[in-house]
Amino acid sequence: MTAPAPAPVPATRRPQIAAGVRDSFSAGLGIFPLGIALGLLMLQAGLPWWLTPALSLATFAGSLELLLVSMIATVTPLAAVALTVLVVNFRHVFYAFSFPLHLVKNPLAKAYAVYAMIDEAYAVNASLPAAERSAPRLLAMQIACHTYWVGGGLVGVAIGVALPAPVKGLEFALCALFTVLTLDAFRSRREIPSALLAGASVAVALVLTPGIAMFTALLLFVALLLARHALAARRPAAETADA
Amino acid sequence: MPSTAYLIAVLAIVFTITIALRALPFAVLRTLRTSAIVRQLSVWMPVGILAILAVTALHGTIAAEPRATLYALLAVAVTAGVHLAFGRRTILSVGIGTAAYVVLVNAF
Numbered sequence: 018m019t020a021p022a023p024a025p026v027p028a029t030r031r032p033q034i035a036a037g038v039r040d041s042f043s044a045g046l047g048i049f050p051l052g053i054a055l056g057l058l059m060l061q062a063g064l065p066w067w068l069t070p071a072l073s074l075a076t077f078a079g080s081l082e083l084l085l086v087s088m089i090a091t092v093t094p095l096a097a098v099a100l101t102v103l104v105v106n107f108r109h110v111f112y113a114f115s116f117p118l119h120l121v122k123n124p125l126a127k128a129y130a131v132y133a134m135i136d137e138a139y140a141v142n143a144s145l146p147a148a149e150r151s152a153p154r155l156l157a158m159q160i161a162c163h164t165y166w167v168g169g170g171l172v173g174v175a176i177g178v179a180l181p182a183p184v185k186g187l188e189f190a191l192c193a194l195f196t197v198l199t200l201d202a203f204r205s206r207r208e209i210p211s212a213l214l215a216g217a218s219v220a221v222a223l224v225l226t227p228g229i230a231m232f233t234a235l236l237l238f239v240a241l242l243l244a245r246h247a248l249a250a251r252r253p254a255a256e257t258a259d260a
Numbered sequence: 261m262p263s264t265a266y267l268i269a270v271l272a273i274v275f276t277i278t279i280a281l282r283a284l285p286f287a288v289l290r291t292l293r294t295s296a297i298v299r300q301l302s303v304w305m306p307v308g309i310l311a312i313l314a315v316t317a318l319h320g321t322i323a324a325e326p327r328a329t330l331y332a333l334l335a336v337a338v339t340a341g342v343h344l345a346f347g348r349r350t351i352l353s354v355g356i357g358t359a360a361y362v363v364l365v366n367a368f
Contacts, residue, residue: 046354187362242304
């Protein structure tokens with residue numbers, strides 16, 4: 018993945034890559050400690066150390082992998098594993114709507130961009146103005162994030178024996194990251210309806226299905242947006258034309 | 261202790277389903293690029309999806325440590341406050357917010 022497709026501004030690939038790596042730092046604050054947590058959990062569950070890097074390469078999906086550790090340790094039936102993967106990662110279906118995959122021209126790079134389309138990659142990108150996005154910047158950010166994840170897992174495995182009680186609370190970095198990125202995506206008053214609909218969706222989801230709140234919230238949110246689209250289509254186009 | 265064959269089967273399942281969930285929508289949407297509704301959704305979705313991720317991540321933190329609910333809410337406020345007050349520097353905001361939570365959870 019060292020040769021991403023030319024960006025819209027090909028003369029400036031190096032600064033684009035540097036910008037992508039910089040983009041990854043904030044996400045890395047959440048990803049690296051979670052990687053360490055995965056490595057530690059894996060050893061605590063009595064699973065072989067190599068499963069941490071193997072799982073992190075087979076799929077790049079942090080929360081799912083943390084969830085899978087106990088399922089694997091108890092030899093959960095494969096069908097149940099498959100269903101869990103389907104439900105937990107179903108949200109990625111919605112990312113395709115606004116993930117700028119069209120920027121990436123090289124087929125191999127494109128495949129990697131899809132494979133490594135984690136929440137953080139989607140989120141960091143969504144908070145960038147469209148004019149600042151480019152293939153090298155996107156791929157550099159994704160590769161850097163993946164490196165933090167695999168590296169964190171290996172560090173976790175390595176210190177698993179030495180450190181009985183890791184620092185508590187580091188996983189909050191994920192929460193802080195999404196909070197900040199939400200603020201950044203909220204650029205103008207035009208975002209208010211979407212934010213309110215999302216708020217309502219997640220509130221209902223947390224009450225009705227706390228176990229799979231994210232899954233339910235995303236489905237509700239999409240349903241509400243479709244309703245909003247249908248409503249807006251009936252009104253004069255003034256409001257929707259500029260959105 | 262699961263057998264190696266089981267572990268490899270899990271790896272294969274996880275890889276296949278995740279990549280399918282991530283890739284198939286792009287294939288479907290490519291044929292819909294010009295659709296007004298798809299373009300509208302791509303504009304409307306990011307802020308809402310991010311908000312949902314933020315709330316569910318907070319919920320996960322609280323579920324893992326229910327007695328620290330107040331600290332988690334406080335740390336979210338610190339994160340947002342730092343972000344808006346100090347020029348939206350993501351690393352600074354995430355770093356200070358996380359540090360606030362770690363300190364609160366471990367000190368009290």
